[in-house]
Amino acid sequence: MDSRYYPAKNVFIDSIEIDDYIALESSIVSYKQLQHSIEKPLKMILVFGRPGTGKSILLNYLYENFKYQKDIHYFATPTTNEKEFFHKIFKVITKKDLPSNTQVNFSTLVDYCRDIQGKREIIVLLDEAQMYSSEMMERIRLLADSRSIKFVIALHKTDKEEDIIAKEHFQSRIWEVIELKNGTIDDIQNYVHKKLLKKNLFEIANNIKSYHIGLIYKFTKGNYRETNKMLFTIFEIYEYYDLNDKNKIDINKFSKKIIEMSAIKLGFINV
Amino acid sequence: MYDIDLLEKEWRRYKIKQTLPWIGFIFILFLLLLYILNRNLIFSQIEKFFPKDKNISAKIVKVDATPSVIVKEIIQEIKVPEKCIEVNKTEIIVKEITEVEEKVIPKIVPAVVNDTLYNEEIDKEIAEEESIKEENNSKPKMNIEFSEEEVDKKEIDKPHRRKYLNIIVTDKDSLDDNNKIFDTLSIVEDRYNKNNNYRDALYLADGYYEKGDYAISQKWALLSNSLNSNSEDSWLLFAKSKAKLGDYKVAEDILEAYLKENSSKKAEELLKKMQLGKF
Numbered sequence: 001m002d003s004r005y006y007p008a009k010n011v012f013i014d015s016i017e018i019d020d021y022i023a024l025e026s027s028i029v030s031y032k033q034l035q036h037s038i039e040k041p042l043k044m045i046l047v048f049g050r051p052g053t054g055k056s057i058l059l060n061y062l063y064e065n066f067k068y069q070k071d072i073h074y075f076a077t078p079t080t081n082e083k084e085f086f087h088k089i090f091k092v093i094t095k096k097d098l099p100s101n102t103q104v105n106f107s108t109l110v111d112y113c114r115d116i117q118g119k120r121e122i123i124v125l126l127d128e129a130q131m132y133s134s135e136m137m138e139r140i141r142l143l144a145d146s147r148s149i150k151f152v153i154a155l156h157k158t159d160k161e162e163d164i165i166a167k168e169h170f171q172s173r174i175w176e177v178i179e180l181k182n183g184t185i186d187d188i189q190n191y192v193h194k195k196l197l198k199k200n201l202f203e204i205a206n207n208i209k210s211y212h213i214g215l216i217y218k219f220t221k222g223n224y225r226e227t228n229k230m231l232f233t234i235f236e237i238y239e240y241y242d243l244n245d246k247n248k249i250d251i252n253k254f255s256k257k258i259i260e261m262s263a264i265k266l267g268f269i270n271v
Numbered sequence: 272m273y274d275i276d277l278l279e280k281e282w283r284r285y286k287i288k289q290t291l292p293w294i295g296f297i298f299i300l301f302l303l304l305l306y307i308l309n310r311n312l313i314f315s316q317i318e319k320f321f322p323k324d325k326n327i328s329a330k331i332v333k334v335d336a337t338p339s340v341i342v343k344e345i346i347q348e349i350k351v352p353e354k355c356i357e358v359n360k361t362e363i364i365v366k367e368i369t370e371v372e373e374k375v376i377p378k379i380v381p382a383v384v385n386d387t388l389y390n391e392e393i394d395k396e397i398a399e400e401e402s403i404k405e406e407n408n409s410k411p412k413m414n415i416e417f418s419e420e421e422v423d424k425k426e427i428d429k430p431h432r433r434k435y436l437n438i439i440v441t442d443k444d445s446l447d448d449n450n451k452i453f454d455t456l457s458i459v460e461d462r463y464n465k466n467n468n469y470r471d472a473l474y475l476a477d478g479y480y481e482k483g484d485y486a487i488s489q490k491w492a493l494l495s496n497s498l499n500s501n502s503e504d505s506w507l508l509f510a511k512s513k514a515k516l517g518d519y520k521v522a523e524d525i526l527e528a529y530l531k532e533n534s535s536k537k538a539e540e541l542l543k544k545m546q547l548g549k550f
Binding site for chain 2: 236237240241244257260261264265269271
């Protein structure tokens with residue numbers, strides 16, 4: 001028999017599925033900004049922020065919302081192999097597969113893009129762009145210059161990546177920058193409650209008070225991925241007690257002890 | 272699934288670590304509160320065990336005056352912390368000396384003037400003193416002349432009424448406030464002038480010796496000795512004063528003369544010190 005905490009635990013599995021997207025005030029702002037940007041004749045749009053701030057899910061949400069309306073393509077996994085990457089781009093542009101033993105002639109591809117300028121408007125969403133080499137990024141820039149392909153690049157905000165962005169030739173082509181930040185306590189409270197309510201876990205959601213959210217926030221600093229990890233661990237511990245030692249939990253109260261145990265488990269607390 | 276038991280243990284450890292500073296803080300706060308509330312009690316306890324020596328000491332003396340012989344006995348030298356003793360000539364009243372242990376108190380003469388027991392006791396002492404005095408006349412006296420003052424025998428023989436010291440203990444602060452710093456030596460000196468008590472003379476010799484007035488000290492030691500040649504202290508004080516004045520030869524001679532007739536460890540030690548140049 002499954003524990004009552006099993007579904008709660010699964011709510012917080014980290015994923016970028018559209019169903020898991022929680023429309024928070026801050027994320028709605030970012031989404032609208034991104035949506036507005038792709039309507040503009042911009043070559044490149046940069047979405048950046050620390051890991052776990054919701055970049056991937058934002059791109060995925062955009063893709064899912066426009067996949068039937070626009071010529072939009074989502075590259076979730078970065079392709080470090082240049083040949084493979086341009087095979088993918090070729091397919092996006094020409095809608096044809098290339099035989100695996102052939103190689104894309106890049107200058108021909110650029111020419112082709114110029115030819116279709118004004119006829120088609122292709123949007124390519126590149127997640128984890130920090131994985132691409134600078135050479136590949138330079139080629140992406142050349143493709144974007146053709147004005148027939150618009151690139152939305154999502155990358156982590158670290159010192160190293162900021163150096164790449166800072167490169168003048170690259171920066172000049174980025175017309176829109178959307179920065180995603182960690183959530184506030186209110187954001188996290190809404191996020192947790194909305195996630196649970198989405199799966200009809202009302203009782204559990206009601207038991208999680210502002211005090212508990214404050215404690216969770218203290219450890220996760222408002223990072224959504226860390227919050228997901230923490231709540232997943234909390235409900236996993238709850239699940240264990242529910243199945244093995246019911247006396248140790250109160251189903252009507254959210255336990256501070258279990259939050260702290262989870263923080264110890266995840267390394268937020270160094271004992 | 273995790274090892275929940277291990278996780279629980281780690282959590283307990285974390286809670287202890289988290290709570291310890293608070294326990295320490297509360298403990299310090301408690302001690303502080305305790306100190307604030309019982310400050311006076313704590314200080315009084317500390318003073319009880321470690322009395323402060325403010326160098327204020329006084330000799331509580333029992334004085335009786337008879338027509339011919341004056342009996343004065345130094346009962347006990349009591350260090351009275353932060354207190355001072357005021358001496359008055361009419362009666363003995365000891366106030367606020369709560370710190371003095373019971374063992375000491377019996378020697379202090381009760382301050383009741385009409386106490387018959389006390390009077391009898393004093394009479395006995397006077398009789399003893401008189402017999403001693405008679406014996407003294409046959410014993411050798413110091414062979415040193417002192418021209419400044421002669422003992423007025425007539426005045427000694429002159430009968431006068433019994434007198435008592437009135438000892439009033441007051442706070443040092445109150446003394447300071449009223450500028451009541453008095454000179455015990457001058458009071459005793461006045462009293463000596465009236466009753467020619469050898470103990471008063473001895474007391475003055477000792478007092479001036481302590482003050483460093485060796486010339487005056489030797490005078491009083493001589494006077495004391497002239498009244499009671501058996502008083503070892505008068506011999507020693509005279510010798511010590513002489514030595515302090517640089518007259519070591521005379522000092523040694525005095526001690527040797529005394530040791531011929533008496534056996535005294537103190538005198539022997541003093542003589543030895545002087546001979547070795549350690550005094």
